[in-house]
Amino acid sequence: VTRVAVMGAGSWGTAFAMVLADAGTDAVVWSRDDKVAESITREHANPRFHPGVELPATLWATADPAEALRGADYVVLAVPSQTLRENLAAWGDAVPAGARLVSLIKGVELGSASRMSEVVTDALGVSPDRVAVLSGPNLAREIAAREPAASVVACTDPQVARDLQAVCHTAFFRPYTNTDVVGTELGGAVKNVIALAVGMAGGMGFGDNTKASLITRGLAETVRLGAALGADPHTFSGLAGLGDLVATCSSPLSRNRTFGEALGRGMSMEEVTAITTQTAEGVTSCVSVLDLARRHGVEMPITEHVVAVVEGGLAPRDLVRTLMTREAKSERGA
Amino acid sequence: VTRVAVMGAGSWGTAFAMVLADAGTDAVVWSRDDKVAESITREHANPRFHPGVELPATLWATADPAEALRGADYVVLAVPSQTLRENLAAWGDAVPAGARLVSLIKGVELGSASRMSEVVTDALGVSPDRVAVLSGPNLAREIAAREPAASVVACTDPQVARDLQAVCHTAFFRPYTNTDVVGTELGGAVKNVIALAVGMAGGMGFGDNTKASLITRGLAETVRLGAALGADPHTFSGLAGLGDLVATCSSPLSRNRTFGEALGRGMSMEEVTAITTQTAEGVTSCVSVLDLARRHGVEMPITEHVVAVVEGGLAPRDLVRTLMTREAKSERGA
Numbered sequence: 001v002t003r004v005a006v007m008g009a010g011s012w013g014t015a016f017a018m019v020l021a022d023a024g025t026d027a028v029v030w031s032r033d034d035k036v037a038e039s040i041t042r043e044h045a046n047p048r049f050h051p052g053v054e055l056p057a058t059l060w061a062t063a064d065p066a067e068a069l070r071g072a073d074y075v076v077l078a079v080p081s082q083t084l085r086e087n088l089a090a091w092g093d094a095v096p097a098g099a100r101l102v103s104l105i106k107g108v109e110l111g112s113a114s115r116m117s118e119v120v121t122d123a124l125g126v127s128p129d130r131v132a133v134l135s136g137p138n139l140a141r142e143i144a145a146r147e148p149a150a151s152v153v154a155c156t157d158p159q160v161a162r163d164l165q166a167v168c169h170t171a172f173f174r175p176y177t178n179t180d181v182v183g184t185e186l187g188g189a190v191k192n193v194i195a196l197a198v199g200m201a202g203g204m205g206f207g208d209n210t211k212a213s214l215i216t217r218g219l220a221e222t223v224r225l226g227a228a229l230g231a232d233p234h235t236f237s238g239l240a241g242l243g244d245l246v247a248t249c250s251s252p253l254s255r256n257r258t259f260g261e262a263l264g265r266g267m268s269m270e271e272v273t274a275i276t277t278q279t280a281e282g283v284t285s286c287v288s289v290l291d292l293a294r295r296h297g298v299e300m301p302i303t304e305h306v307v308a309v310v311e312g313g314l315a316p317r318d319l320v321r322t323l324m325t326r327e328a329k330s331e332r333g334a
Numbered sequence: 335v336t337r338v339a340v341m342g343a344g345s346w347g348t349a350f351a352m353v354l355a356d357a358g359t360d361a362v363v364w365s366r367d368d369k370v371a372e373s374i375t376r377e378h379a380n381p382r383f384h385p386g387v388e389l390p391a392t393l394w395a396t397a398d399p400a401e402a403l404r405g406a407d408y409v410v411l412a413v414p415s416q417t418l419r420e421n422l423a424a425w426g427d428a429v430p431a432g433a434r435l436v437s438l439i440k441g442v443e444l445g446s447a448s449r450m451s452e453v454v455t456d457a458l459g460v461s462p463d464r465v466a467v468l469s470g471p472n473l474a475r476e477i478a479a480r481e482p483a484a485s486v487v488a489c490t491d492p493q494v495a496r497d498l499q500a501v502c503h504t505a506f507f508r509p510y511t512n513t514d515v516v517g518t519e520l521g522g523a524v525k526n527v528i529a530l531a532v533g534m535a536g537g538m539g540f541g542d543n544t545k546a547s548l549i550t551r552g553l554a555e556t557v558r559l560g561a562a563l564g565a566d567p568h569t570f571s572g573l574a575g576l577g578d579l580v581a582t583c584s585s586p587l588s589r590n591r592t593f594g595e596a597l598g599r600g601m602s603m604e605e606v607t608a609i610t611t612q613t614a615e616g617v618t619s620c621v622s623v624l625d626l627a628r629r630h631g632v633e634m635p636i637t638e639h640v641v642a643v644v645e646g647g648l649a650p651r652d653l654v655r656t657l658m659t660r661e662a663k664s665e666r667g668a
Binding site for chain 2: 137138139142143145147148149150152158176177178206207208209210211212213215216219220223235236237238239242243244246247250251253320330331
């Protein structure tokens with residue numbers, strides 16, 4: 001039986017551990033919190049993130065990273081994007097030699113502007129063909145409710161992607177393989193930023209035409225960033241690009257959309273942050289995504305606007321004006 | 335002043351006539367119904383389609399097609415897809431020689447499997463470079479409420495597209511030009527079919543992961559059809575492809591989504607049709623879209639499923655199974 005360590009007991013880590021257990025793997029979850037680990041192992045529950053959901057009986061958890069990592073064939077990374085590097089440094093030698101690393105994390109590291117798989121190869125000194133990423137339209141609560149979903153598992157080594165696909169394929173969760181790690185990761189990182197913008201538009205009272213235009217132009221700027229970084233443009237038309245973006249922007253469960261909506265209704269960053277219990281990843285990553293874009297000379301007007309609202313206190317009002325009032329032009333033109 | 339005849343006083347014809355009047359053209363609407371024409375001219379209202387909306391005072395209407403068409407620089411076609419050919423035959427000589435034709439119609443003709451611009455060139459014997467199409471994320475009620483929206487105007491002659499762009503550009507409505515008529519039309523025709531499928535999934539209780547996957551796979555089958563017909567794949571990533579699809583699938587105002595939802599909740603075609611006042615275009619076009627796909631040897635599994643539900647009385651239940659339970663594979667693989 002394949003042994004999988006899921007490092008992180010948040011909303012998505014827990015839901016993906018359920019998929020792994022359903023798929024018949026020996027899955028263990030690491031939580032930094034003793035009580036959460038105990039609740040998962042003894043009560044088959046993680047009430048903070050999945051109230052009312054019964055976890056598979058085979059799933060267990062520990063607060064000891066070395067115990068979780070021992071004998072793991074796959075190490076699944078489900079910690080916050082900005083703590084990944086320090087987590088990896090702390091676990092260091094406990095990560096089994098030869099284990100494959102799988103990032104579920106959507107974000108770009110502040111400062112280095114590194115993608116999560118780059119942080120992994122860099123921090124652990126492993127070869128990129130041992131690092132896979134998983135991304136797609138996978139709202140965690142729906143996955144935990146075993147609603148049907150599809151996703152993308154990407155690795156530069158197609159055999160690793162196929163192996164991982166087999167490890168997490170269930171009757172409800174359908175992974176597709178891909179070799180485009182860069183595109184798969186960027187789709188997941190940028191969509192949180194676009195979801196903030198779509199949320200702002202909704203909060204200001206704009207309708208579905210405006211939101212659909214923001215989604216379309218948002219995906220276009222993601223594709224431009226991807227092109228500069230060597231991603232396959234087709235990835236962005238797929239589940240990890242368009243699919244994830246649409247799910248995030250449509251769902252009332254999306255923290256980023258909800259955060260953006262509150263800003264759009266006129267609340268300040270301080271006010272929204274104060275009433276928000278979980279992190280809206282896009283609030284952090286918009287800055288590093290824009291940093292990445294600037295390093296590669298890519299224009300991302302929506303991302304730039306989101307940064308101006310989040311960091312600079314600009315009113316979201318101008319977002320739609322930015323989108324609408326430039327000179328009439330050709331759709332693909334400059 | 336440019337003179338524009340909008341042929342059809344339905345929801346979208348009326349809303350687009352408002353855009354034209356706002357843009358400063360001399361716009362006249364033709365309605366086949368005397369009372370509707372009179373209401374538009376005298377009361378600046380079209381209460382059936384836009385209750386509570388005040389139409390621009392410069393907009394007028396007539397029930398006489400020859401009066402509407404007289405001196406028109408642009409003839410905008412906003413009639414149902416399946417009556418376009420007979421409408422054009424009836425108007426015949428009244429269409430001014432040299433006028434440019436603009437199709438707002440989203441559908442494919444039953445029997446011939448022709449796109450709307452093909453019906454126009456065929457029925458009027460005009461050259462394709464005089465025929466433009468307009469399509470995008472443009473829910474008519476939001477346009478009538480002057481919410482910001484963007485759209486695509488496509489013509490094989492780029493100058494015609496630019497001229498049309500100038501004619502309908504307002505502070506709220508931003509048209510982008512494109513020369514890909516085939517892709518622009520197909521995006522609009524197929525999205526109604528996909529919206530039916532997304533509606534069915536919603537009606538059956540599936541969540542946003544499933545709906546986002548259907549949207550993604552639905553756009554992928556539209557791209558395949560477009561490739562077979564010579565469309566530019568980029569068009570489908572833009573406003574007339576992705577944008578229109580997302581707006582239609584997100585909006586409670588979408589007749590196709592709403593129709594699909596009722597089917598998904600278990601109502602029969604007869605029951606849904608009985609309670610539906612306006613046509614859900616996808617119910618008709620799914621058959622002709624599938625016909626078009628088969629003529630070109632293109633697989634469109636979602637469209638095929640929608641046809642089976644609409645025509646064959648199949649339960650929508652299998653739709654998600656079709657999407658989810660095939661063999662695990664690569665995202666772009668066969």
